[in-house]
Amino acid sequence: MLSKSSRLLTLPNPLRGLTGKGQHASLATKSNTTRATLLAPERSSVISEGVVMTGNISAPGIIHVNGTLEGNIQASKIVVGERGRIHGKAHAQSISVSGKMHGEIVCCNLRVLAPGDIEGMTRCSQIELGEGASIEGDIHMSEPPDLPLLPH
Numbered sequence: 645m646l647s648k649s650s651r652l653l654t655l656p657n658p659l660r661g662l663t664g665k666g667q668h669a670s671l672a673t674k675s676n677t678t679r680a681t682l683l684a685p686e687r688s689s690v691i692s693e694g695v696v697m698t699g700n701i702s703a704p705g706i707i708h709v710n711g712t713l714e715g716n717i718q719a720s721k722i723v724v725g726e727r728g729r730i731h732g733k734a735h736a737q738s739i740s741v742s743g744k745m746h747g748e749i750v751c752c753n754l755r756v757l758a759p760g761d762i763e764g765m766t767r768c769s770q771i772e773l774g775e776g777a778s779i780e781g782d783i784h785m786s787e788p789p790d791l792p793l794l795p796h
Contacts, residue, residue: 689719693727700732709743722751726759739768741777752788 687705691697695711700718707719709728716733721740724730728743739751741760754768758776767784 691728693725724760 687703688708689701689703689705690708691711691713693710696714697711698714700716701707701713702717703719705719706721706723707717708723708725709717709730710725711727712729712731714731716735717730718735720736721738722734722736724739724741724743724745726742730743730745731747733748733750734745735750737751738753738755739749740755740757741762742757743760745760745762745764747764749762749764749766749768751768753770753772754766755772755774756762756777756779757774760774760777762779762781764781765784766779766781767786769786769788771783771785773779
């Protein structure tokens, strides 16, 4: 509840289920302008269900893909939801796939959870394949791979 002297309202984070952490969303008002800020330890971006993007994405934090990306993606962590689709290259420290990935994956830690499906070349140092998930293509296991920047 906002009082006359206070112009900051803290609410439970509606994205709590995505990160599993107890961040809060802050809604601050200034005059007649309202702005919302998500206070989280890492930056995150979301490609929502129903969104189709074409092009390359590079982000410093986490990218959640619940829609479709036709292009390359690079981030510290990539999460492909059950309805998420990526057609291109994915480079990250950690990649979790519950949707579909067609292309090349380069990461340190890869988790493929049901009903996740990967087609293409995979290069990683650790892999976890859940029951009901699948990978079709070449898998190269090695020391943590260098993660070069993807061309934009």
